[in-house]
Amino acid sequence: MIHVSRDGQQFGPYTQEDAQAYLADGSLLATDLGWTEGSAEWVPLPQLVGGEGESLVPGIGCPKCGAGLESDQVVCLSCGHNVDDSLETSEAVPQAPQEKRKVPPSLTYENEVADRSAFVNSVGWGLLMASLMPVFGDGQWNVPFWEFWKLSEWQLMFNILAPLVIGATLIFLASSMHGRGRGVVIMVLALVMVGVVIADEEVRGFNVPTPIEDTSVPIPEPLKEDERAGETKIPEINIEMENTNIFYKKMEFTPGDHTVSILVFIVAWFGIAIGAKSRYYRIESAPAYIIGMIGSVAMIVFWFLPGMYGMPVMAAVEALSDNIYLGAGLLLMMVMQLAAAVLCLINSLGKRPSQMKKFASTATMLIVTSIAMPVLPVWGKVIYEETVDDHARAKKRYEYVASQFGKIWTGTQATQKNMALDKVEKPLNAVVGAISGWLMTGVKYVSWLGGILILFPLGITETICGTREQDEGFIVKQE
Numbered sequence: 001m002i003h004v005s006r007d008g009q010q011f012g013p014y015t016q017e018d019a020q021a022y023l024a025d026g027s028l029l030a031t032d033l034g035w036t037e038g039s040a041e042w043v044p045l046p047q048l049v050g051g052e053g054e055s056l057v058p059g060i061g062c063p064k065c066g067a068g069l070e071s072d073q074v075v076c077l078s079c080g081h082n083v084d085d086s087l088e089t090s091e092a093v094p095q096a097p098q099e100k101r102k103v104p105p106s107l108t109y110e111n112e113v114a115d116r117s118a119f120v121n122s123v124g125w126g127l128l129m130a131s132l133m134p135v136f137g138d139g140q141w142n143v144p145f146w147e148f149w150k151l152s153e154w155q156l157m158f159n160i161l162a163p164l165v166i167g168a169t170l171i172f173l174a175s176s177m178h179g180r181g182r183g184v185v186i187m188v189l190a191l192v193m194v195g196v197v198i199a200d201e202e203v204r205g206f207n208v209p210t211p212i213e214d215t216s217v218p219i220p221e222p223l224k225e226d227e228r229a230g231e232t233k234i235p236e237i238n239i240e241m242e243n244t245n246i247f248y249k250k251m252e253f254t255p256g257d258h259t260v261s262i263l264v265f266i267v268a269w270f271g272i273a274i275g276a277k278s279r280y281y282r283i284e285s286a287p288a289y290i291i292g293m294i295g296s297v298a299m300i301v302f303w304f305l306p307g308m309y310g311m312p313v314m315a316a317v318e319a320l321s322d323n324i325y326l327g328a329g330l331l332l333m334m335v336m337q338l339a340a341a342v343l344c345l346i347n348s349l350g351k352r353p354s355q356m357k358k359f360a361s362t363a364t365m366l367i368v369t370s371i372a373m374p375v376l377p378v379w380g381k382v383i384y385e386e387t388v389d390d391h392a393r394a395k396k397r398y399e400y401v402a403s404q405f406g407k408i409w410t411g412t413q414a415t416q417k418n419m420a421l422d423k424v425e426k427p428l429n430a431v432v433g434a435i436s437g438w439l440m441t442g443v444k445y446v447s448w449l450g451g452i453l454i455l456f457p458l459g460i461t462e463t464i465c466g467t468r469e470q471d472e473g474f475i476v477k478q479e
Helices: 016-025 109-132 144-150 154-174 180-199 246-251 256-280 285-303 312-322 324-346 353-369 372-403 409-422 427-465
Strands: 002-006 008-015 033-035 134-137 141-142 208-214 239-244
Touching: 002 016, 008 016, 008 246, 008 353, 016 154, 109 154, 109 427, 134 208, 134 427, 141 208, 154 180, 154 208, 154 246, 154 427, 180 427, 246 372, 246 409, 246 427, 256 285, 256 324, 256 353, 256 427, 285 427, 312 324, 324 353, 372 409, 372 427
Parallel strands: none
Antiparallel strands: 002 008, 002 033, 134 141, 208 239
């Protein structure tokens, strides 16, 4: 019986025939180490099994029968096979039945449990941030969570509290449950959230009280020498609040205008995210494969589906002339999502397990990060433009207040001027505040919408993968 070691993980034991078969189909690798009872040390696996299927290591063993060969021997004396000839499919070492093959998992028990729990935990913290972080507008901050009890509309309270409750629950589940039980709880949370969103139009707007409009008296121009009246006037700031989704507003996106496209996109995104992530952990899972295929086909349909504004791919190209940031982001998102779809389509069970795992991992990374591609450049443009506006407004107010003092003749006048200017936001502070404020507002909404979007795929993935059992059937060599 042969024990196998790869990167510190041990598998087996296998019979020599099984080890030969797994080497042939790629489940075991020529770089793996092998050990049998009574051996003094670990050695390259092909030295124990007599070959590695398609790629022969000369001077070790016959690729057909496994008999030992001398380094210069070209014909096997046991079966007569010429080692310079490749094995025909009919002569290849027979593979074990698919349902009985012991394919080494992508991760050890401890690493898989930690990886899946970390994913649930990160989504939970994202939703928690979505609830607690502030929104910013026209130079003013507002933290909706701190004032939700003052709201009269339950929809606004729901939009503030739902991410908090779901996020805290996910953080708890990450360390207290594993497998299908956790998946079912997550899916229930997702269904409740989706049900409320569908039932009430105000909820799916994801609106919260936001500083939205500066209704202050216009700031006068700096005073000249003959215009000073000897009194100090500081322009007041008056910002109105409005219940709105400032993220949608700045991104110039209205979900109601793209209902059909959004539904197709959700099916496509869910399918690829669920199928690819599930197959990374369970490459032989038929449900994950089918879901991935459905998502891949839907994603291709989405980008070439005619709609109110034409095909999305053409809309992305046309956006380059109107908003180069949005157009470039949409095209990059399209490339990443179509690449993820192709990886899922070609990731069939006939490929080597190591290759299947790599395809699944890459597809997952592409589909998840693709969502951020149009957001990053467009929101970067929003941050820049709003920062410029806030800086200009703060500079104009600061210069007007400073112009009311003219030349300073006494220490008292200097003190009065400093006291007046301390009540006015400095231009540099306005820049720092605007960058920080709009950045956190973007993080808040991306965490909010992204967390809700990934909630359902997360629950289904946990349910498909189930509870990972402890690794069995291998030993740890004692030094």
